[in-house]
Amino acid sequence: MTLPNRRPDPAGPPPRLRSSRLSPRDVLGLGAVGLRARRARVVLSALGIALGIATMVAVVGLSQSSKSDLMARLDRLGTNLLTVEAGKDAQGQEVKLPKSAVAMVERIGPVQHATATANVDARIRRSDVVPEERTAGVTAQAARTDLLTALNAQVAEGTWLNSANEHLPVTVLGSIAAQRLGVTEPGEMITINDEHVVVVGILRPVELVPTLDRVALVGFPAAETYFRFDGHPSMIFERSPDATVESVRAVLARTVSPGAEGSVKVSRPSDALAAKAATDKGLTTLMLGLGAVALLVGGVGVANTMVVSVLERRQEIGLRRAIGATKGAIRLQFLTESLLLSALGGATGAVLGAAATAGFAFAQGWTAVVPPWSLAVGFAATLVIGVLAGLYPAVRASRLHPTVALNAT
Structure with a gap:
């Protein structure tokens, strides 16, 4: 037995539309597209983050390498x-x-x-x-x-x-x-x-x-x-x-x-050698402070890049809003761009810091020690910087009215 074909009643209510959700892969793709379009600016912004992270990783690595060498000498000489x-x-x-x-x-x-x-x-x-x-x-x-x-x-x-x-x-x-x-x-x-x-x-x-x-x-x-x-x-x-x-x-x-x-x-x-290691902590703290300042400056650079990106891409934002993109999707796109930009700088900085530690330790005859926690903390710091730097530009982009954005020149 065959069922008769049923057509929707023209006089009835229109079918309810459901908003589609962006998959994580789509979100990353949108964020990467925005970065690829402005490569020179992205490189310069990421460099600021990279320098801050490289400084922090190198300072911690060199401090640990020096301490490790000192402890090895003390073990060899006897305490x-x-x-x-x-x-x-x-x-x-x-x-x-x-x-x-x-x-x-x-x-x-x-x-x-x-x-x-x-x-x-x-x-x-x-x-x-x-x-x-x-x-x-x-x-x-x-x-x-x-x-x-x-x-x-x-x-x-x-x-x-x-x-x-x-x-x-x-x-x-x-x-x-x-x-x-x-x-x-x-x-x-x-x-x-x-x-x-x-x-x-x-x-x-x-x-x-x-x-x-x-x-x-x-x-x-x-x-x-x-x-x-x-x-x-x-x-x-x-x-x-x-x-x-x-x-x-x-x-x-x-x-x-x-x-x-x-x-x-x-x-x-041996107490004199141990005291020498203790006095080095002051210099290590100072260098970590300088690394934090460099990281903050890098974060400001990321925020500046994202704000300029929003201003330059208002028509794109308006078009996406006109074809159904929600405010949340726009916020997520620009926040993802900021996170990717910061992560790129953080990964680069971690590699540079580890390489600098290894090079200096080799020149001094030390065993290079780069604590894994310093890499993890450095990378986590870049993600925090990315969220903070991208939050305002993302919110600003999501608040653009489609009509205003499409009429922007």
Whole structure:
């Protein structure tokens, strides 16, 4: 059985029209069309966003890379080194540590290693023809043969002091001391007071105790024999397990100087490196602020681009409104354009920031570290900027009356 064809009743009400919804793909397509039509302006606007994000990502990346390198150095050098240095008493007089100070420190249970250096009153010159007042800023110190082991230091060239030469007029120069004296290799001679001394070694930079880079080190017995050294150490270096560092630190002063522990100073060299990392936070905060300003300027550029786009495309807006586009569709189109423009700048900035971090870290010999959260936060910030920058132009575009927009010239 066939049903008769039914035609709509001409006298009845017209069929109800339903507004069509734009799919996400259509929305992205409309937004991309608007950007492709003004490529030069889009590139310049996106560049402002990119610079802000690149600055922020690079600052965070370089800060983390530097911190990572510092932590690696501390792990390599050890954070369990403590030093005891002679100070002054209540009358302001120099205090001398006991000659047996190293042996006293070694009696502390957890101590694994103890050694010492001592200041030597001597003038150091490249040769005896150099005037006595020209010492090149290099001082002399006596050192025990186990000093390098305690400091995790290394000899760059030549050899270190040992039981065979610590009694002889020989020296090992710190890295800066060798440069200042013009000594380039072991075997050369310098003058300490009026004594000709053979350079047997040159140290690599000592990171935990950088003052040793500027001294000429001689053995304790040689210092007593040739330079009138009295045998009292000036600084003691001690290592103990990490878990016992604080407990050893609490008793070091009264062990070395019983009854006058206030006249000696106990310090932890690794604390100075950690403090350096802390002081870098101020500069990092400043640079992040500059990156935020650049990002804000980029957002203003995006807003300006979108406002101009609305003014230039009023006829397009009027035509779309005349054929049925809703105010919401117009707002969504221009808001999408703003988001795409900001996202383009954000993605570009993230890549530039990561590349800048990697390049600088490679030049410094660091391991490049770019925290994923910095990329995520940077990109999220661009989307927020895109919404804020595109909101007013989108609302303005949606409020244009079709007739006014079509009549615009």
